[in-house]
Amino acid sequence: MLLVLSESQRQGPYDMLLCQCDCGNKKVIRKSRFNEAKASCRRFSCGCKKGGRPVEHGESNTRLYRVWDSMLRRCHNKSHKAYARYGARGIFVCREWHKYITFRDWAMSNGYQQGLTIERKNNNLGYSPENCCWATRKQQANNRGVCVYYEHKGEVKTLTQWSEAFNISRRKTLTLLTKLGAKKRTGDPTGNQTETFQGICSTAAK
Numbered sequence: 001m002l003l004v005l006s007e008s009q010r011q012g013p014y015d016m017l018l019c020q021c022d023c024g025n026k027k028v029i030r031k032s033r034f035n036e037a038k039a040s041c042r043r044f045s046c047g048c049k050k051g052g053r054p055v056e057h058g059e060s061n062t063r064l065y066r067v068w069d070s071m072l073r074r075c076h077n078k079s080h081k082a083y084a085r086y087g088a089r090g091i092f093v094c095r096e097w098h099k100y101i102t103f104r105d106w107a108m109s110n111g112y113q114q115g116l117t118i119e120r121k122n123n124n125l126g127y128s129p130e131n132c133c134w135a136t137r138k139q140q141a142n143n144r145g146v147c148v149y150y151e152h153k154g155e156v157k158t159l160t161q162w163s164e165a166f167n168i169s170r171r172k173t174l175t176l177l178t179k180l181g182a183k184k185r186t187g188d189p190t191g192n193q194t195e196t197f198q199g200i201c202s203t204a205a206k
C-alpha cells in the first residue's frame with residue numbers, strides 16, 4: 001500500500017505525489033491515479049511483486065500500523081494538520097523507521113502494548129530508537145515541555161497529579177490550589193527528565 005508523504009513537482013498537466021510503499025520504496029505517482037484508487041478502495045504498491053501480487057505485511061488495519069502511519073504523515077506530509085508542530089520544526093522520522101516492519105520490530109521488543117503512545121524523550125529531536133519509548137497518555141502529557149505545574153508546600157506537580165493526590169476533579173483541584181496560593185509555573189521547574197522503565201516512560205527526579 002502507498003502512503004502519501006508530500007506533493008511532488010508537477011509533471012506537465014499532472015499533479016504528482018511522493019509516496020512510500022509498505023516495502024520501503026518511494027515512488028512519484030499521479031495524484032489523479034492515487035485518488036481513483038482511494039475512491040474505489042483499491043490497494044496498490046510501488047510495483048513490488050511476489051507471486052504476482054503486491055508484497056504486504058497484513059497489518060494495515062492494526063493500531064500499531066496507524067501509530068506508524070500517523071507519525072510519518074505529521075513529520076513528512078506538508079498537508080497534514082500537525083505538520084507545523086513536527087516537520088516544519090525539523091522533527092522527522094529516522095530513515096530506518098520509514099519501513100513499517102523495522103518500526104514494528106522495535107516496538108514489540110521495547111514494551112509496546114495496546115493503549116500506549118509513542119513518546120519522544122527529547123521533544124526537540126525526531127523519532128528514532130534512541131529518542132523514543134512507549135508511554136501512557138497521562139505520562140506523555142506530564143512529560144511535555146508545555147505542561148503547567150503548581151507548587152504547594154514545596155511540592156511541584158501538574159494539575160492532573162494534584163487532582164489524583166487530592167482525589168477530587170481537576171476543576172475542583174484548580175479552585176483549591178488557587179485558594180491555597182499555589183504558585184503556577186510552566187515548563188518543568190523540577191529539573192525532571194524522562195526515563196524509560198520496561199519500555200514505558202515515566203518522570204523521575206534526577
